Amino acid sequence: MPAERAKAPAPAAPDPAAVPYLPxxxxxxxxxxxxxxxxxxxxxxxxxxxxxxxxxxxLDGVRSLAGVIDHLAAAFNAPRERIETDATAxxxxxRDRGMVHFRGGSDE
Amino acid sequence: xxxxxxxxxxxxxxxxxxxxxxxxxxxxxxxxSCPYCSNPLELTRRSGELDTETWxxxxxxxxxxxxxxxxxxxxxxAARRDLPELVAGAVEAGLYTNLITSGVGLTETAFAACxxxxxxxxxxxxxxxxxxxxxxxxxxxxxxxTKMRVARWVTDEGIPLTVNAVMHRxxxxxxxxxxxxxxxxxxxRLEVANTQYHGWASVNRAALMPTEAQARAASxxxxxxxxxxxxTMVIDYVPPDHHARFPKACMGGWARMGLCIxxxxxxxxxxxAESIPTLEFDNVADxxxxxxxxxxxxxxxxRGTAWMPATCAACERREIDWGGCRCQAMAYAGxxxxxxxxCEKSPxxxxxxxxxxxxxIVQDDFTPxxxxxxxxx
Numbered sequence: 232m233p234a235e236r237a238k239a240p241a242p243a244a245p246d247p248a249a250v251p252y253l254p255x256x257x258x259x260x261x262x263x264x265x266x267x268x269x270x271x272x273x274x275x276x277x278x279x280x281x282x283x284x285x286x287x288x289x290l291d292g293v294r295s296l297a298g299v300i301d302h303l304a305a306a307f308n309a310p311r312e313r314i315e316t317d318a319t320a321x322x323x324x325x326r327d328r329g330m331v332h333f334r335g336g337s338d339e
Numbered sequence: 340x341x342x343x344x345x346x347x348x349x350x351x352x353x354x355x356x357x358x359x360x361x362x363x364x365x366x367x368x369x370x371x372s373c374p375y376c377s378n379p380l381e382l383t384r385r386s387g388e389l390d391t392e393t394w395x396x397x398x399x400x401x402x403x404x405x406x407x408x409x410x411x412x413x414x415x416x417a418a419r420r421d422l423p424e425l426v427a428g429a430v431e432a433g434l435y436t437n438l439i440t441s442g443v444g445l446t447e448t449a450f451a452a453c454x455x456x457x458x459x460x461x462x463x464x465x466x467x468x469x470x471x472x473x474x475x476x477x478x479x480x481x482x483x484x485t486k487m488r489v490a491r492w493v494t495d496e497g498i499p500l501t502v503n504a505v506m507h508r509x510x511x512x513x514x515x516x517x518x519x520x521x522x523x524x525x526x527x528r529l530e531v532a533n534t535q536y537h538g539w540a541s542v543n544r545a546a547l548m549p550t551e552a553q554a555r556a557a558s559x560x561x562x563x564x565x566x567x568x569x570x571t572m573v574i575d576y577v578p579p580d581h582h583a584r585f586p587k588a589c590m591g592g593w594a595r596m597g598l599c600i601x602x603x604x605x606x607x608x609x610x611x612a613e614s615i616p617t618l619e620f621d622n623v624a625d626x627x628x629x630x631x632x633x634x635x636x637x638x639x640x641x642r643g644t645a646w647m648p649a650t651c652a653a654c655e656r657r658e659i660d661w662g663g664c665r666c667q668a669m670a671y672a673g674x675x676x677x678x679x680x681x682c683e684k685s686p687x688x689x690x691x692x693x694x695x696x697x698x699x700i701v702q703d704d705f706t707p708x709x710x711x712x713x714x715x716x
Contacts, residue, residue, distance in 0.1 A: 265357060272499075
């Protein structure tokens, strides 16, 4: 119901110190035939854009969100602020859909 | 030689959709005897089942051709002692691996082994909301308690759980309790599945088909629960199409989204396709899966729109519902190449309406499914 949704507080941005990871039942897969990266969940396959694919490939269950951003900034030789904006927004969106979980930091 | 031929071949090849999912019916063996079993009247015996190595080869072929999800099903897949090896084979191939089980016959050791091999998801069927009603439908005493235990193993492992509740006239009035049971079991998703009248289920149609009033009440209950459970549990519900104006795009369209492999290796465009007597099915033991998908007779028979009768070919919904269900056309119109009789434009729509009139006759006795038995009715 829209009225209820409007009352709910806006979900907070993830803590940079928390470690993002794919929960059990969510799987990242490259498809040769469709030429792209996909995120698989029960009865679902979501095609990832290049940003999403790079961010999710950088999740190793050890790196914090800040670590993921550092890693991508180094790997792509790109300005850290831009990576931070894109990666944080993407992971927040995926978290709110239950496709990415966070452990540690103030989110737990 | 000019290059017209290769280009034309390429075009034809790319017009064939890439399948997304595969239903692997590992066995027909099952300890339950549900009256709505949609498996065919003739079941494959254990001796006819594909062996471990063949299944694992098929999983690899499936992943290479672009299939994402494999649903390990049956019968009861836990009846296969090699279930953990099959899970491992599917996961190693790169498939998203879902186990569709009744829970009955699944040991804690076998389940733990499947989980360890990387099982992604479990879909657990429930036949009713308490032991008395569930075990009557499933025909297996203690089945309900077993399911409750299996659900705990799944959620304790952190594996996402879907509860699959097959609904029919004899349990549809308890839909609200069924939804609550799924919440209590920790399911993240509930499939409220209406009985489909294929295979054994067709024998029991009179005892199982919900009334129109029940179908309407169910839609209301689902709508209310979806709003209330937002963020807790997703409810998948497709209203029974016997009461609809237009048919469903059965299987997302024939030979478009997925395929089904029977215990002996026959490859079907849909789980019930054997009810169409004119179709010939290839076997993975003889032919590569991708070749069967692209060129197999059963797959090309009703793929796309070229096969359609005039009613469908002229219809603006032809690429929305793809002519509906071929098996339903076979069952009610006597011809699989006819418009699905659910469609109000179908010449056989009246036959379906007459079948619906049967649902007003109260008859609660059903013939339980037993392996090796034929229906007596």
